Amino acid sequence: MPLSADGKILLKVDESNIIDGFYEIPAGVTTIGVEAFAKVSSLKTLALLGIKTIRGGHLNHSHLPAMMLLAGITDIGVSAFKAAGIRTMGWGGFFKCSSLQTIVIPAGITGIHARAFRGCSNLQTITLPVGLKAIGTEAFSECSSLQTITLPAGVRDIKYDAFLGCDKLTRIIIDSDDQAELERLNALLPYKLTSKIIAKSLYDEVIRLQEKQLARILFSPQTNQLYRFFHVDTQYVSKVNVENDKKQIVEKTCPTLPEEIFCHINNQGTDANLYYQKAKILIGREPWPTTPEELKGYEEKLIKIVNKCIKQAEHFHAATEEAQIASPAAPLN
Structure with a gap:
């Protein structure tokens, strides 16, 4: 498990570092290097503790069912995680992570880039954090099992095809009771999805x-x-x-x-x-x-x-x- 000279960059992880499918980033590491997990296939759970930067090309597989995404991450490189993908979710971050079922994205993330969760065929629920501003092209496209998504108030941009192919999506829960905010978010979504919007308080009731x-x-x-x-x-x-x-x-x-x-x-x-x-x-x-x-x-x-x-x-x-x-x-x- 090579680290950089200052111990802040994780350079490489191999199968011998994975214990029962679990890997926790060592203390002091703030950056995951390019292709650090590129040839790891047994990883099932990854704890990102104290990480601020994730560079490109990390998890080149689709067997990662769970990640601990904690506050403090400020950047993810393009296609950083092809199978599991943070202040932004990079292009193709969780592309075709077929085992992922539920994810709660931590506070501090302001954007989910194009195709970040595309093809996560078993993803059923996702909760997005307060402070999120943009959801990119096909960000959740082809998430064929997605049923519920919770959006915070304040989102400014949702691409028209962000939820393309999410045929089982039944509820888009808006974490706000302000009618003007509900109407504004309604206008950001394609017409066929507007009937699925519901305020969080009404949903709970x-x-x-x-x-x-x-x-x-x-x-x-x-x-x-x-x-x-x-x-x-x-x-x-x-x-x-x-x-x-x-x-x-x-x-x-x-x-x-x-x-x-x-x-x-x-x-x-x-x-x-x-x-x-x-x-x-x-x-x-x-x-x-x-x-x-x-x-x-x-x-x-x-x-x-x-x-x-x-x-x-x-x-x-x-x-x-x-x-x-x-x-x-x-x-x-």
Whole structure:
């Protein structure tokens, strides 16, 4: 791992310096030299601590899923990272970094240059820092999995093709409630993206309403199989059929457990709760409100969706109980 004479420039890194896919820049290094990582293929995580300058041609591969980009970096050279790419993001900085899924860019970066994140096919969310001024040509083009991006107020230039080919992009969150600022940023984006813009406070409120209604599914005895096992107040007391020592099938009531245990397990069971999953899909199909005034109507729609799911569960349980009454289990001896 050669360094310059003064210990401030990292000249070369080879495979022997990579430990379990991780490499941390040595203390005192402020500059990464040209092609310092050019032939490294096992690097998965890179911690850039104290770095101010990154020169061209560093990571010539596409297997880097994570970087720690800390404040203090002031410059990145052209195509500095072909697979992972900072005060600016250089041309092609993260070009085709196919493993990258989420990135939060640190404060101090003012520009993202052309094609910086182009072709990051698994990138889903990105948060851009306060102080960002410009997003260059095709900066996020062909990020085919990108769903959400958070833009700070104050961005002055967004190239028309910055998000070209981001077909799954559903939300462009603006970190501002100022209507004039929202309209200004709206004007910077292509027309087909303007419907995706939402203020951060409105976005947060929509998410809160969704979570509130979905929680009703988890905490309703009609729609949660766990509820009858753990909650002492529910009328849906769990009974199971078991075989006694006389080979008879009998009905036996299950004991209850403290509600704290129920709540903990309950929150882990969303994937297995079919009513929760159905409600989540239906809620996801509802158009989002575009103004705070539309929140009330939106919430009413969510309430109706969840009420319908709970009602369906009630009908199912009623039918099940009728069937059990018609075919009672043998009494417990």
